[in-house]
Amino acid sequence: xxxxxxxxxxxxxxxxxxxxxxxxxxxxxxxxxxxxxxxxxxxxxxxxxxxxxxxxxxxxxxxxxxxxxxxxxxxxxxxxxxxxxxxxxxxxxxxxxxxxxxxxxxxxxxxxxxxxxxxxxxxxxxxxxxxxxxxxxxxxxxxxxxxxxxxxxxxxxxxxxxxxxxxxxxxxxxxxxxxxxxxxxxxxxxxxxxxxxxxxxxxxxxxxxxxxxxxxxxxxxxxxxxxxxxxxxxxxxxxxxx
Amino acid sequence: xxxxxxxxxxxxxxxxxxxxxxxxxxxxxxxxxxxxxxxxxxxxxxxxxxxxxxxxxxxxxxxxxxxxxxxxxxxxxxxxxxxxxxxxxxxxxxxxxxxxxxxxxxxxxxxxxxxxxxxxxxxxxxxxxxxxxxxxxxxxxxxxxxxxxxxxxxxxxxxxxxxxxxxxxxxxxxxxxxxxxxxxxxxxxxxxxxxxxxxxxxxxxxxxxxxxxxxxxxxxxxxxxxxxxxxxxxxxxxxxxx
DNA sequence: TCAAAAGTGTTCGATCTACACCCATGC
DNA sequence: GCATGGGTGTAGATCGAACACTTTTGA
Numbered sequence: 001x002x003x004x005x006x007x008x009x010x011x012x013x014x015x016x017x018x019x020x021x022x023x024x025x026x027x028x029x030x031x032x033x034x035x036x037x038x039x040x041x042x043x044x045x046x047x048x049x050x051x052x053x054x055x056x057x058x059x060x061x062x063x064x065x066x067x068x069x070x071x072x073x074x075x076x077x078x079x080x081x082x083x084x085x086x087x088x089x090x091x092x093x094x095x096x097x098x099x100x101x102x103x104x105x106x107x108x109x110x111x112x113x114x115x116x117x118x119x120x121x122x123x124x125x126x127x128x129x130x131x132x133x134x135x136x137x138x139x140x141x142x143x144x145x146x147x148x149x150x151x152x153x154x155x156x157x158x159x160x161x162x163x164x165x166x167x168x169x170x171x172x173x174x175x176x177x178x179x180x181x182x183x184x185x186x187x188x189x190x191x192x193x194x195x196x197x198x199x200x201x202x203x204x205x206x207x208x209x210x211x212x213x214x215x216x217x218x219x220x221x222x223x224x225x226x227x228x229x230x231x232x233x234x235x236x237x238x239x240x241x242x
Numbered sequence: 243x244x245x246x247x248x249x250x251x252x253x254x255x256x257x258x259x260x261x262x263x264x265x266x267x268x269x270x271x272x273x274x275x276x277x278x279x280x281x282x283x284x285x286x287x288x289x290x291x292x293x294x295x296x297x298x299x300x301x302x303x304x305x306x307x308x309x310x311x312x313x314x315x316x317x318x319x320x321x322x323x324x325x326x327x328x329x330x331x332x333x334x335x336x337x338x339x340x341x342x343x344x345x346x347x348x349x350x351x352x353x354x355x356x357x358x359x360x361x362x363x364x365x366x367x368x369x370x371x372x373x374x375x376x377x378x379x380x381x382x383x384x385x386x387x388x389x390x391x392x393x394x395x396x397x398x399x400x401x402x403x404x405x406x407x408x409x410x411x412x413x414x415x416x417x418x419x420x421x422x423x424x425x426x427x428x429x430x431x432x433x434x435x436x437x438x439x440x441x442x443x444x445x446x447x448x449x450x451x452x453x454x455x456x457x458x459x460x461x462x463x464x465x466x467x468x469x470x471x472x473x474x475x476x477x478x479x480x481x482x483x484x
Numbered sequence: 485t486c487a488a489a490a491g492t493g494t495t496c497g498a499t500c501t502a503c504a505c506c507c508a509t510g511c
Numbered sequence: 512g513c514a515t516g517g518g519t520g521t522a523g524a525t526c527g528a529a530c531a532c533t534t535t536t537g538a
Binding site for chain 2: 008051075076119
């Protein structure tokens with residue numbers, strides 16, 4: 001990677017990709033292609049000519065294959081001497097062969113080992129609609145349950161927490177932007193999503209009322225499942241009118 | 243200014259300092275030492291060894307003399323090709339003498355004219371407790387009424403709006419950190435502050451109840467003003483117990 | 485005793501919470 | 512019919528807005 005002025009120095013972007021399926025909230029965690037517990041958030045750098053939101057989208061696509069997804073910024077982190085030097089040295093020490101095979105130029109190593117300030121982005125997707133792609137620099141890429149995350153490098157684990165806090169804040173107004181339910185869904189499916197994200201349960205009847213009162217749903221046809229009970233309506237998100 | 247690796251490249255900090263006094267909300271706006279409407283937020287760059295919050299504090303002190311103030315981050319801005327080149331060229335064109343007197347080294351000019359990504363911080367202070375200092379690079383430094391801001395460079399005016407939005411969000415929990423009222427204050431003074439920040443009026447009795455319910459105030463002795471009416475209590479913020 | 489401002493209480497309505505009641509569906 | 516789950520309604524609590532009442536102060 002020739003990083004000489006192609007990217008902005010000492011500034012990185014980290015993406016927290018929340019994935020939802022069947023009452024489970026997961027986080028997309030690639031594992032760096034080295035032996036050892038080197039799990040890291042998908043991240044990258046900002047091109048000189050590129051807006052930061054666009055950069056976040058590109059990075060997400062490069063590292064995971066996920067395209068055209070709305071990401072939301074949740075903060076900038078540059079307090080601690082957040083630097084990669086220790087990490088790089090650990091990688092070199094524990095994975096001598098692989099590391100030297102990378103043939104990192106000295107200036108690339110130096111570039112990477114600088115102090116970095118990181119801009120955090122998160123998004124929420126439907127695991128079933130998104131297939132993460134494994135790229136060169138990763139050994140694996142997995143959906144990890146949010147309650148059972150592996151050891152992650154640097155402050156990445158804390159970042160997940162902060163991203164989750166940001167997502168919970170006013171989730172109603174963000175769901176539209178994300179890509180997390182089918183086009184049409186039942187109220188129950190929506191409720192399960194909320195319950196999973198907030199990690200608490202809601203009363204069925206009150207949840208329904210609250211959602212309808214938000215005036216963001218269009219009621220569609222009923223969904224007949226073949227089960228011996230009343231068929232639920234399907235809903236879709238209203239198109240934004242502004 | 244020798245910027246060669248002393249500061250982090252292409253990353254800047256802008257500070258919005260809200261000043262409050264007597265039902266007026268103002269913003270501290272230095273004017274660059276050039277002829278023309280070059281008003282700018284106090285800003286600066288991040289030292290290599292310095293956390294970003296610390297950097298914001300240092301910048302604020304360097305540019306305004308205001309010390310030991312809690313600043314809060316309100317966002318990162320790097321969408322537009324935010325760059326200073328046009329600004330620098332305009333300065334050079336309209337202020338040839340002054341500009342050349344600066345004797346900017348070529349590399350400094352280049353450094354400054356790069357694209358910059360900016361981290362925004364804001365704070366709120368009591369105008370009467372804070373005396374802004376004029377520094378070399380500014381012609382003047384003034385408290386400008388928030389409703390009557392001068393033309394500001396780049397997107398700085400928009401930044402003020404965003405900072406204000408952030409400040410209004412959950413002001414209750416932030417007031418403690420800022421340095422904006424006397425140690426002891428009356429409920430009326432507190433109410434005026436709120437009314438000024440939110441630019442709307444509140445019912446006296448309801449405001450009182452709400453504030454007391456927040457459980458962040460300690461009631462102190464009464465304040466006898468000599469006026470022919472009931473003496474108000476003084477209040478102080480509770481010390482944080484966590 | 486009075487005016488002015490501060491402190492407290494009361495009413496009304498909206499909203500949230502818990503629960504109950506009705507509906508549709510397939511067996 | 513009946514069990515199952517979905518949709519809606521309702522009583523009680525809670526919260527905030529508007530307003531009224533009481534208390535304190537110095538003239």
